[in-house]
Amino acid sequence: xxxxxxxxxxxxxxxxxxxxxxxxxxxxxxxxxxxxxxxxxxxxxxxxxxxxxxxxxxxxxxxxxxxxxxxxxxxxxxxxxxxxxxxxxxxxxxxxxxxxxxxxxxxxxxxxxxxxxxxxxxxxxxxxxxxxxxxxxxxxxxxxxxxxxxxxxxxxxxxxxxxxxxxxxxxxxxxxxxxxxxxxxxxxxxxxxxxxxxxxxxxxxxxxxxxxxxxxxxxxxxxx
Numbered sequence: 089x090x091x092x093x094x095x096x097x098x099x100x101x102x103x104x105x106x107x108x109x110x111x112x113x114x115x116x117x118x119x120x121x122x123x124x125x126x127x128x129x130x131x132x133x134x135x136x137x138x139x140x141x142x143x144x145x146x147x148x149x150x151x152x153x154x155x156x157x158x159x160x161x162x163x164x165x166x167x168x169x170x171x172x173x174x175x176x177x178x179x180x181x182x183x184x185x186x187x188x189x190x191x192x193x194x195x196x197x198x199x200x201x202x203x204x205x206x207x208x209x210x211x212x213x214x215x216x217x218x219x220x221x222x223x224x225x226x227x228x229x230x231x232x233x234x235x236x237x238x239x240x241x242x243x244x245x246x247x248x249x250x251x252x253x254x255x256x257x258x259x260x261x262x263x264x265x266x267x268x269x270x271x272x273x274x275x276x277x278x279x280x281x282x283x284x285x286x287x288x289x290x291x292x293x294x295x296x297x298x299x300x301x302x303x304x305x306x307x308x309x310x311x312x
Contacts, residue, residue, distance in 0.1 A: 134168045135197035137161050137179060139253065145201060147250030148181040153188070163256050182251060183229060229253050229310040236302050243298040244305065245269035252310045271297070273310065286310075 137148040144165025151158030153176040159169045171177075174193065180186040184201040191197065229252035239247040246269050249257040257269035273286050288297045 130170045130172055131195070132168065132170050133175075133177075133191055133195060133197065134166070135199060136165045137167065137181070137199045137201065138165055139184070139201055139203065143254055145181050145184070145253050146256055148179060148199075148201070150199075151178050151180075152176070153178050160250065181253065182235075183253065229255065231308045233306055236305055236308065239302075241302065243269070244300055244302050244308070245271055245298050247302055248308070248310075252308075255310055 135150070137145045137150070139145060144163075145161060146163050146165065148161045148165070148167075149158060150161065150167045150169070152171045157169070157171060159167050161167045171191070174191060176188060176190050177197075178186060178188050179199050179201065181201055183204060185204050187199060187201055189197070189199070231248070231251055235251060236244070236247050239251070241247045245257055246259075248255055248271065249269065254273060256272045258272075259269055271286055288295055290297075290300055
């Protein structure tokens, strides 16, 4: 019986060295991507958005810069959402200056927005007369016809939602034709609570806001 042995094939030293180098490089890449994943780990950020008087801003936009990740503040001005570590946030609200800030590892952020000074010379309706914002000591939010037209709604109360600081609008009914909103000024917890409805003046005459065609309104001023 003859047994023929296979010839031994030795791996060249250079090839073995290349394989070792390839394995080491693979491990380094694995650690690199693992470190990047930990660096981009999401975390939850909470906070509140107010104006300079301490009044919470309802419906303010809080967005992570360069993304669509964001939320709007609730009726108390609070917000809560997930974002990456050291994210840069953009906080904006109609009639106020947009603010950019970095979280810098903080879990709670207190944001104060300044009113846009360019709007202080706008003429607003004050009850039965008109005046300039700069001459008023009280808080006034104003909407012009262009802002109302951009909402694409069938009634004025729904158009006010999220468009005026301190104004909350809740839908009373989902039935067709019954989608008018319940308007509260300075939140649900204000004086008078849920039963305190604002006085509505249409060209100086007391009326109902949802009986007015949004397309013929020149401006809406909310006196607080």
